Amino acid sequence: MAAEFVGPVMENFVLFAFVGFLAQCVDGALGMAYGVVSSTVLLSFGVPPATASASVHAAEVFTTAASAGSHAAHKNVNWKLFIPLAAGGCIGGGLGAFVLTSVPGDAMKPFIAAYLGLMGLVILWRALKGAGSRQFPRRYSGPLGFFGGFVDAVGGGGWGPTVTTAMVGSGAEPRISIGTANAAEFFVTATISAAFLAALLSGHWSEADAISSHAGSVAGLIVGGLLAAPLAGRIVKIAPVRVLTFAVGGIVVALSAYQFGRLLKLF
Numbered sequence: 001m002a003a004e005f006v007g008p009v010m011e012n013f014v015l016f017a018f019v020g021f022l023a024q025c026v027d028g029a030l031g032m033a034y035g036v037v038s039s040t041v042l043l044s045f046g047v048p049p050a051t052a053s054a055s056v057h058a059a060e061v062f063t064t065a066a067s068a069g070s071h072a073a074h075k076n077v078n079w080k081l082f083i084p085l086a087a088g089g090c091i092g093g094g095l096g097a098f099v100l101t102s103v104p105g106d107a108m109k110p111f112i113a114a115y116l117g118l119m120g121l122v123i124l125w126r127a128l129k130g131a132g133s134r135q136f137p138r139r140y141s142g143p144l145g146f147f148g149g150f151v152d153a154v155g156g157g158g159w160g161p162t163v164t165t166a167m168v169g170s171g172a173e174p175r176i177s178i179g180t181a182n183a184a185e186f187f188v189t190a191t192i193s194a195a196f197l198a199a200l201l202s203g204h205w206s207e208a209d210a211i212s213s214h215a216g217s218v219a220g221l222i223v224g225g226l227l228a229a230p231l232a233g234r235i236v237k238i239a240p241v242r243v244l245t246f247a248v249g250g251i252v253v254a255l256s257a258y259q260f261g262r263l264l265k266l267f
Helices: 002-030 034-044 049-073 079-100 106-129 138-155 159-169 174-201 208-238 241-263
Strands: none
Touching: 002 034, 002 049, 002 159, 002 174, 002 208, 002 241, 034 049, 034 159, 034 208, 049 079, 049 138, 049 174, 049 208, 079 138, 079 159, 079 174, 106 159, 106 241, 138 159, 138 174, 159 174, 159 241, 174 208, 174 241
16 A cells, blocks of 8 residues: 555656756746746646645745855845845735635736736847846836736746846846846745745645645655756856847747647647
8 A cells, every 4th residue: 555655656756856857957047937837737737726836836945045055156146136126026925825825816827928928029139139238227126026926926936937037128137137036036935935834824725735645746846956956056157148138038938828828728
């Protein structure tokens, strides 16, 4: 009986370790996709949206800590932008987690997909034009963090596509945008996970018990993500600016197209 239980758990662990490794490689290098990729895979396995979001954020507490350390070590973080970005993200993330455990978040998905598509096209246009870099205005980092944190909690992932794309789209240097967003993401993820835990303990979240049945998947996401996270800072530091800009724009447009495809039930 025990062997019958351990077998599927190990299979899930290995599969999600692979998913976590690949997702973190992309996330660390481009500042996005870990949450979106991981959540999408969990949802495809029939995991409820709130459970998928809580599971991914629990894994991200570990992976974002490692990724943030890597970016800080390679001097990819603008600390003046980091503080208001992280603070705004924590507030928005906490609110988003409450909304997700209270009401369905599907109504926001078309707007998020449209935003991603627009920002992706702006970034690609800037890459084609070869526009120079400029610093992202500090006064906008707090509101951007709030919006990114809210979207991240409701969507089960979305901090990077929302925050990194806005910063790169405004003309900020991709390396600094990715590093700063990754560093702030640790605090946002920890806040969102704490909000889910509070909902669980207070009995506010009826689907919370479903997390225990996906423990192997969450453990796999953590291990795979931790193995890839230290590569993040180095990849961003050595990648050419224009190549990095094209890569960010391309993956954002792809994510937008994928989300619209799911909304239209094309796949």
